[in-house]
Amino acid sequence: MQSTGGNPPSYPYSSVPNPPSGFSWFDVTYVQGGYYRKANFLDSSGYVMTGPGKQYNLAGFNFVQYTDTSYPPGLPYDESCARCHATGWKPSTTDHQDGLPGIMGTWFEAGVTCEACHRLADGSGIVLNNSAAKCGTCHARPDGGQIETQGGLIMNYEQYDELMKSPMSTHTCQDCHSPHKNTVYGGGGRVVSHTCIECHPSRIVRPGGHETLVCTDCHKPPVVKSAVQYGSGDYKRGDTSTHIFKIDRTKNPADMFYSSGGKTYAHGFLTVREACLYCHDGIEAVYLTAAQAKASPIVPTHTPY
């Protein structure tokens, strides 16, 4: 998250070239995101801009609708965003960051900075916390550890919920990530010495059309949606990859989901819909139905070599 001061925000790898149509950078106090999938904007009073054309998507370089709330007034910038996108957030109805009435509290620093991970809860000192649960304070939704879905795709920022439902729940995020380096742009945030093969040495993909595939193609498919989705039905995919890893080919696509309290959640496994059909849609690779993918003899031969 960064303030604009009348200028476009700056990023190490991406750009958000324009504010929403009809506004100048002087009308935007802060930009949230914009690093890899999408950006949201806070107006000159600190309210989150909502409605048609208020979210910028990096995939299409275009502006799309952001939530159903009309603008103005938009949404107050409060706990529901700030607890994960700002460091040292203190909610308040009377203290407003920068004196902006739309911001319902104050922060120590905008964005996720050192102290988001290294500050003791009471602010009295610094700490090294290597647990996945610490990362999960921001990489999870408040649904008692369940994996929330919408329209057949997993919702974003649920990496901790997904990992805890997967067979690799005993692992920390740092088994695969370096928290001081970026993952998305290949900056070394995925620790090279801890690749899949280091812990699963016998799982090697055999010939049969899959010679060029890597483990994550099937075990970490893009079935999470942050900003955009592609395809439809069994061939629908999102723009972000899941952390569930386990594939159960005996299950049908619908078995992945269950309903509870009016919401739809995912179990801790992927079916052939997630693991295979996003490629086997007749465009990326030969067309397969879910039944054909379930019956395919190709896959089990990847273990052991």
Ligand code: HEC
């Ligand atoms: C996303 C969470 C996160 C952020 C942000 C973060 N760190 Fe860390 N840091 C960690 C974790 C987790 C470890 C332990 C890593 C390990 O043991 O592999 C760590 C380790 C360290 C260490 C111990 C030595 C080392 O490198 O292992 C230092 C010093 C440190 N961090 C400083 C910083 C500073 C300074 C910043 C801001 C510029 C920062 N960290 C930002 C999570 C974070």
Ligand code: HEC
């Ligand atoms: C204070 C909340 C917070 C904590 C704690 C936190 N994250 Fe994040 N993390 C975020 C937010 C917000 C983003 C998205 C930032 C953006 O793109 O604007 C993010 C992005 C990421 C990304 C993708 C960006 C990249 O290129 O690497 C990874 C990977 C990640 N976090 C891993 C971790 C790990 C591992 C930990 C624990 C050591 C952790 N995070 C702790 C809030 C947090």
Ligand code: HEC
């Ligand atoms: C529970 C923590 C949490 C809350 C609450 C939260 N976010 Fe995020 N948000 C994240 C994390 C973590 C990411 C990056 C990982 C991901 O998308 O899976 C992210 C990603 C984003 C991105 C895309 C970042 C980029 O650079 O592409 C935007 C924009 C965003 N959030 C806006 C919001 C807004 C607006 C709110 C409030 C309505 C909000 N978020 C609430 C944790 C949170």
Ligand code: HEC
């Ligand atoms: C078994 C290894 C592994 C573990 C454990 C793991 N990750 Fe990842 N993660 C990956 C890989 C591999 C990618 C890159 C996927 C890709 O390139 O599409 C990734 C990507 C990400 C991203 C970027 C997603 C995106 O939008 O593309 C975030 C955020 C993230 N991980 C957060 C976490 C958090 C938080 C944890 C702990 C709760 C965690 N990861 C645990 C392997 C792992």
Ligand code: HEC
């Ligand atoms: C730090 C070691 C480690 C790393 C790195 C690692 N794994 Fe695992 N993985 C494990 C352990 C331990 C288990 C749980 C024990 C088991 O079920 O065999 C597991 C379980 C799994 C399972 C479930 C097996 C089942 O029972 O169905 C899959 C699939 C899997 N891992 C894939 C991956 C992929 C893909 C990667 C790379 C992105 C990866 N793993 C990286 C250690 C690791």
Ligand code: HEC
């Ligand atoms: C073409 C898709 C595909 C690729 C690529 C792939 N896997 Fe798998 N993997 C599967 C499926 C499907 C299963 C579930 C077992 C089955 O249906 O045969 C599985 C099962 C597993 C299991 C649990 C195995 C068991 O049956 O005990 C592990 C661990 C695993 N894979 C690791 C890996 C690793 C590591 C790589 C990369 C070297 C990899 N996989 C590449 C599709 C794939």
Ligand code: HEC
């Ligand atoms: C990353 C994309 C990708 C994923 C994921 C993937 N495949 Fe494939 N698959 C291919 C490609 C590419 C070929 C070879 C060229 C072609 O058939 O279009 C192939 C070939 C095949 C073939 C042989 C088709 C034929 O008649 O020649 C079968 C069967 C198959 N895959 C089954 C699966 C199953 C089952 C899964 C999930 C467990 C899976 N694939 C996941 C890309 C993928």
